[in-house]
Amino acid sequence: MSDAFRRERYPYLRHNAERVYLDSAATSQRPDAVLDAESAFARTEYAAVHRGSSMATGEATWGFEGARERIARFVGAGEGEIVFTENATDALNVIALGLSDASAGLGGDELALRPGDEIVVTEAEHHANLIPWQRLARRTGAVLRAVPVDEHGLWSVDDLAGVVGARTRLVAFAHVSNVTGAIAPVADVVQVARGVNALTVLDACQSAPHLPLDLRALGVDFAAFSSHKMLGPTGIGALYGRAELLDLLPPARTGGSTISTVTIDDAQFLPAPQRFEAGTQPVTQAVGFGAAAEYLSGIGMDRVRRHEAEMAGLLVEAVEAVPGVRMIGPRAGAERAGLVSFVVDGVHAHDVGQFLDDRGITVRTGHHCAQPLHRRLGVAATTRASAYVYTSADDVAAFGSALAEVRAFFGADR
Template sequence: MNPYEIRKLFPILDQEVNGQPLVYLDSAATSQKPAAVIEAIEQYYRGYNSNVHRGVHTLGTKATDAYEGAREKVRKFINASSTEEIIFTRGTTTALNTVARSYGGANIKEGDEIVISYMEHHSNIIPWQQLAKEKGAVLKYIPLQEDGTISVDDARATITEATKIVSIMQVSNVLGVINPVKEIAQIVHDHNAVMVVDGAQSTPHLKVDVRDLDCDFFAFSGHKMVGPTGIGALYGKKDLLEKMEPIEFGGEMIDFVGLYESTWKELPWKFEGGTPIIAGAIGMGAAIDFLEEIGLDNIERHEHKLAAYAMEKMSAVEGLTIYGPKDAEKRAGVITFNIDDVHPHDVATVLDADGIAVRAGHHCAQPLMKWLDVSATARASFYLYNTEEDIDKLVSGLVKTKEYFSNVF
């Protein structure tokens, strides 16, 4: 793959910010969108905008075919067994909340254990906190190794016969760590519990196979994988989804409505109440087409190469601390760092003046920030359209930032 050619397919990247060519290093927050995805959404609104499933007219049929066609693309993309196991959601957050409220609400009781890790995104912490409070369950955390990784032995020691749900991110949005979720899933199932995987940061960058991982639920978002915002998917094993109750009620998800009782449609539609996110699903399908044409294996290799290059170059900047494993092969294309005596927001502001976009703050991972003993960090995240030249500009910007604040203070 040629990132310079790929970059040309993203209209937003062909611009200047503050008089400098844009260097976009914030894809972990949201990725940019190729023209093919933008055009797919535009074609829907221009050519066959209609509600799905309900109508028999031409536009409704075309919209339904495109919407359900996108579901099949998602199924193939993550290697689910059936489209019945693919539920469209607003994103990873909604998907995880659906599992917590529906499956967790029905199956967790007082004294049961829910296990997560210190590196989780808030979206994979708060739903379990709330469920534990409501049910009187115990929320436990798998400890982290010194470099921020999770060891299988620590997972095995934390998960007990009282554990009913384990929910772990496959890739950390802060440390870039690639977690051993397949091995953890085996431990989880040995204890007759269910395994939930937050795939928000893995699905755009690694080839995901939910059957190989043997997870029970898998959640991810479209906007981090060159798709539109406001759309995501929840995969769940069919036997579990069939036993679960919807958490939203209304049109579209019903079979029969009487005065005092109602029944639900079959999977997956019983979980998709109301008018669905039609344009978003079509855009997500176009994003999958785009990524598969390039190849997830190619994207993964490219990001490992960028991460290794960035860690080498950034490590040479005096006073710069990189968090997470030192081996680039153990992480995705995310590097979180701090510069001594410079607040991350100041780092991001100086870089932005040179057209370089990075993220600064707690990255929706405050427990991890506490574990790292920092209040905030800066983060550079890479994707298929980034180049070594982008990293060179980042490093030059970091040197400039350090020099600027050294002179000020």
């Protein structure tokens, strides 16, 4: 295994040497390189950014904007197309609130929604890519429509094409499902949306950390992703938008740092990305976010994807080898991201998670912020194991061995 993949590079995993960490889809661990970048900035370059003309401000701004440049390069965007947000959820809300303001006549008339227009999502969406669109529909009189999933939690572009219509103005969907691990056919979805002049919003939270990503090449109009899922710190995420659309989108948060001119009665806003970054920015976190993008770029995202495809195959094999365990999502042999969610017959997901945790294996349990999907599958909760660059075949083997003991422990195998 390459040194970049070794768990020794990650302080949490060094400190918890016996623990198997299979919850990276929720939050990934940070390598020394990212923590060192954050610490060095906080110790030697920490100051306000974009405010004043001092040398300290200049150095801090250079670090802040340098991080933006690295992140933009990582996802195939221009620097002016990356907006720092609180997290990916915030980024999606910034889009929805901006469209709401455009619809209320506060600028960006080209982006306005009218009563009877349609917003399309899928039943598999994370709540962060559903609730903002519910609110937008209610504010504008638009109709929210959902692409149905099948008994495995999957949808196809044909399913989506059957829902998209002449009144569709926006299509919002996840690149990778955080429950099923299914990878969406992004280019095909974009083609369907463009056919009716609809905008596309991509939830890239589970793809930016794990797949080679070129947002411009994919053709999406907006996208959101988080630092803490790709080896970076919490408290910061990114909004991607095509430059011409960001300059049309009204800013959801207003105040200092966003404006060019202010009078008592009105304000004129700066071009993107500054028009969206009101107030004091999470500069140290941005530096860590940029360092994480640089670290992953150094590994090579093609290598990351190959490693995780191998881990995904092992996870599927481990789950399918245990009688009485039902896997959610793509079947064995189908392409998926490095995560697997499953149901253990006769044992609640929370009990499964506690049993595994007692044996030193960290997984995620619950509805994973995707209640409509779980409701469609007829289950209240699932258990999810997710891999990343530091996951090894030995980790998955330990998980499989422990999973095989669950039903007997709870007497569900009788």
